[in-house]
Amino acid sequence: MLESGATLAPVDVAYATYGALDADGGNAVLVCHALTGDANAADWWSTLVGPGRPVDTDRFYVICANLLGGCQGTTGPSSIDPATGEPYGLRFPLFTVRDLNAVHRALLRHLGVERLHTAIGGSLGGMQALQWALDAPEEIERACVVCASARLSAQNIGFSKVARAAILGDPQFAAGAPNGMAVARMMAHITYLSEEGMRRKFDRARRERGGPMTMDSDFEVEHYLDHQAAIFLARFDALTYLYLSRVMDYFEPFEEPIARAPSTDVLLISFDTDWRFGSEHSQYIADELRALGGSPRHVEISSPWGHDSFLMDVPAYHAAVAELLRGPRPTP
Numbered sequence: 001m002l003e004s005g006a007t008l009a010p011v012d013v014a015y016a017t018y019g020a021l022d023a024d025g026g027n028a029v030l031v032c033h034a035l036t037g038d039a040n041a042a043d044w045w046s047t048l049v050g051p052g053r054p055v056d057t058d059r060f061y062v063i064c065a066n067l068l069g070g071c072q073g074t075t076g077p078s079s080i081d082p083a084t085g086e087p088y089g090l091r092f093p094l095f096t097v098r099d100l101n102a103v104h105r106a107l108l109r110h111l112g113v114e115r116l117h118t119a120i121g122g123s124l125g126g127m128q129a130l131q132w133a134l135d136a137p138e139e140i141e142r143a144c145v146v147c148a149s150a151r152l153s154a155q156n157i158g159f160s161k162v163a164r165a166a167i168l169g170d171p172q173f174a175a176g177a178p179n180g181m182a183v184a185r186m187m188a189h190i191t192y193l194s195e196e197g198m199r200r201k202f203d204r205a206r207r208e209r210g211g212p213m214t215m216d217s218d219f220e221v222e223h224y225l226d227h228q229a230a231i232f233l234a235r236f237d238a239l240t241y242l243y244l245s246r247v248m249d250y251f252e253p254f255e256e257p258i259a260r261a262p263s264t265d266v267l268l269i270s271f272d273t274d275w276r277f278g279s280e281h282s283q284y285i286a287d288e289l290r291a292l293g294g295s296p297r298h299v300e301i302s303s304p305w306g307h308d309s310f311l312m313d314v315p316a317y318h319a320a321v322a323e324l325l326r327g328p329r330p331t332p
Helices: 097-111 124-135 154-168 178-192 195-201 220-235 238-250 279-291 306-311 315-326
Strands: 015-018 028-032 061-065 116-122 140-146 265-271 297-301
Touching: 028 097, 028 124, 061 097, 097 124, 116 124, 116 315, 124 140, 124 238, 140 315, 154 178, 154 238, 178 220, 178 238, 178 306, 195 220, 265 279, 265 306, 265 315, 279 297, 297 315
Parallel strands: 028 061, 028 116, 116 140, 140 265, 265 297
Antiparallel strands: 015 061
16 A cells, blocks of 8 residues: 555565575665666666675675566556556556655565665665665664755756656657657756766767767767667656656655654765755755754765766765675664
8 A cells, every 4th residue: 555545456576686695684785776777786786786895795685676666577657457457557656755665665574684784775765765764763774875865956856847748748658758758868867967077078079070060969978868868768668757756756754753763874975066966965864864863974975977976986985885884783
C-alpha cells in the first residue's frame, strides 16, 4: 500500500548483490541509485563500488535495487496492470520517497538483512537514505547522503517541469516520446555539470575548425549532448522519468512530524560547483537533523564537475565515504 492509499500487486523488484553477507548480518550496504540509475551499481558507480573501492565488495554485502516506478525490471508505469492486461501508463499511482523505501525494506527482509551497516546514495538516492534514517533509524547504522536535497527550490522544480512538459508535449509521447525525452535529457544534463567543468571538457571547440556556420550540431558540447540524449533514449522510459522526477518535487521530510531523534550516523557530502543541489541543501539537512537532536556531519568537497561529481573519481570525496564505512558501529 502506497502512502496515497493506492495499492500495487504484485510488485517485482530487480536487484543486484555483490559480496557475501556476514554470519552476523552486519556488513550489508544498500546503494540507492539516482533518478536515471538502475540496480547495476558496480557499473554506473564503479568509481565507488567494487573490490578495494570505498564501498568494498570484498568486505561488504552490497545491495542495489531498481526503484519502484523504474524501467529496469522493477514494477513501474510501463508494467502490465493485472486488472486490465495493459500497461499502467499514466494510471500508475503517484508515490513518495517513503514508498520507494517500503519496497526496498521488503527486499532486505527477503534477503535476510535486518539492519544495514550503511545506506548510501547520491541525489534522489541520498533522499532515500535520509528518509530511511528519519523513519527507521534502528534499521540503518550509517547514512551517506551525497549531493541531495530535502526541499527542492523553485528553480529545481522549474527545471523538472520543463523536462516533463517536453515529454508530455511530444506528439509521439505514446510511442515513447523520443524527441521530448531527448530535450529533457539534454537540459537536465546541463544542470548536472558546472560551467567550469564544461569549459574544461569542451570550451568552444568545434568539429570542423573554421567551417561554415550551420544550424546542425557544430560545437563539441552540442555533439556531447546529442550523444547523451541518444544513449538515454536507448535505455530509459519516458514514463519513469515523469514519475521519479515528480517524487523529488514533493520530497519535504522535515515538514512532517518526526517520530524520534535520528540515531543513525549521517554524513552529508556536497560539492562546491554543484548548482543543482548546492551545499546549502546539505546544510539545511544538517541544521534540521541537529534541531532533532542528531549529530550529522557535513563535508563540502571541491570538484570542478558539478552535481555529477558524485559519480566521478574525486579523492577527497572517496576518502570521506571510506572513513564513514570503516568507522565504529554506532549505538542503536
